[in-house]
Amino acid sequence: MRLWSRELWRLIGWTALGICLGWLVGMPGLGLAGGFAVCLTYHLRQLRAAYRWLTQRPQDEPPAANGLWGELFDRLYRYQKSQRITQNRLRTTLARIQESSEAMRDSIVMLDHHGDLEWWNSAATNMLGLQTAHDRGQHITNLLRDPRFISYFNARDYSEPLTLTSPIDERRILQYQITLYGDDERLVMARDITRLHQLEQMRRDFVANVSHELRTPLTVLSGYLETYGELSDQLPPRLGRGIEQMQAQTQRMQNLVNDLLLLSRLEIDQGGKDHQPLDVAALLNNVGADALALSDHQHTLDIDIDNVAQLVGSEQEIRSTVSNLAFNAVRYTPPGSAITLRWKAFGSGACIEVSDNGEGIDPVHIPRLTERFYRVDKGRSTATGGTGLGLAIVKHVLLRHDAQLQIDSHPGEGALFRCVFPATRLVTPAAPTHNVSSVT
Known part of the structure; x- marks a missing residue:
């Protein structure tokens, strides 16, 4: 001043x-x-x-x-x-930052809010084939033209990575992850997971081969044990009890091998060849009858059909999914519990629900239920004869049908397993199907 x-x-x-x-x-x-x-x-x-x-x-x-x-x-x-x-x-x-990015083995590509290339490191040149002189300013989808990447890029849902082969070397497997930042700009990262992919393939092949090789000796054991079981009245009581236990364990091993083979097939086979419109009402009735037979009619089972739409998918795989959920409800709930199989509209699509009023599950276990061999109560699961692969099979089948598994449960409040299918998996039959009444 x-x-x-x-x-x-x-x-x-x-x-x-x-x-x-x-x-x-x-x-x-x-x-x-x-x-x-x-x-x-x-x-x-x-x-x-x-x-x-x-x-x-x-x-x-x-x-x-x-x-x-x-x-x-x-x-x-x-x-x-x-x-x-x-x-x-x-x-x-x-x-x-640029020097550290250049030192990284992962590809880093910076895009503007239009999706045009602004900058990338040398790893992106080696993995994606980007050239500094010609490609700067080009739209990313003009250079990475795989339809799956274009759909992933335009969907703007980057919660899960995308796995594709390299655009310049089909022998390399890349995992893409896109992150939004700034003024609707995007950062594309690509990792070379070829080694992990090969190890995973080796694991799948090992499990499939071992499971296949175990089928023959288990069949032989089961045959001889069945023969000895028919002669149990001529054997000493202690030996007879041993044969019964061996039969039970052999059957359990056969179930485990069958589930491992099914999982291997689901992982290797892309599926889709046998997909056709399914009568969900009839499928739930058949599964419900099998579940009642498994429980020896000690449970109450209701079937609620509140949707006339048919589900497009593999009948064998969908039946396996619903059977696993229904049989788990029978195995892990006390006698007298009520189990419900339901087919209804859900959001823009539809869902199959399997619910019970049993003991329920602590929410801390829910994120890991679909892991292989994960057990909430190891002692009880072994006693019920489960293989620990049922929900893993359910997860893989639903992924092959563009569906999601939702689990809602709390101790003492029962459990609800919901298989949610998108609208693209539904068709309306020419003539409306009859609603199926509850079955007990």
Whole structure:
């Protein structure tokens, strides 16, 4: 404020001097104009010096000036200096980020809000074939033209990664993950998972081969044990009990081998060849009858059909899914429990629900229920004869049918397993099917 007051007094002084000089010659107005002209000339000269400094030599020292203009030049110079320091820091940080990105083995591609290429590291050149001179500014889908990647990119749901072969080397398996940031910009990362893919394939082949090789000796054992079981009345009681236990364990091993073979087939086979519209009502009735036979009619089982749509899928796989859920409900609920199989509309699609009023499951276990051989209560699961692969099979079947498994359960409140199918998996029959009444 002192500099501004001093500048104001300078203006007043020059105008007063101009008025005095004009009064002496009898023209005070001309003197006032002359005083203003002197002040205006001074400020225009300082403004011209500031313009030339900022546009032509911004890196030089500011022009020499006094008063308000001197203070203004000093402040601008200090501001410029601080901005240069900040810019240098940002350039250094950006250079370090780029250097670290260049050192990464994973591909990194930066896209603008239109999806055009802005920058990528050398790993992206090796994995994706991006060329600096020609590809900058191109849309990502012009270079990565796989329909699955285009659908993944346009869907804007990047919660799960996408696995594809490299566009320049079909022997390499890449896992894509897209992240949104900034003003709708995107960061595309690609990892080379060829080694992991090969190991996973080796695991699948090993499980499939071992399971297949076990079928023959288990069949032989089962045959001899069945023969010995028919002669149990001629054997000592202790030996007879041993044969019964061996028969039970052999049957359990056969069930485990069958489930492992089914899982291997689901993982290897892409499926879709046997998909056709299914009568879900009839399927639920058949599964319900099998579940009642398994429980020896010690449970109450209801079937609720509230949807006339048919489900497009593999009858064998869908039956296996519903059977696993229904049989689990029988095995893990006490006698007298109520079990319900339901087919109904859900959101824009439909769902098959299997619910019970049994003991329920602690929510802490729910995220891991579909893992192979995961058991909530190991002792009880072994006693019921389960293989620990049922829900893993359910998960794989639903993935092959574009569906999701939802589980809702709390201790003492029963359990609800919901298989949610999208609208694309539903067809309306030409003639409406009859609703199926509850079965007990």
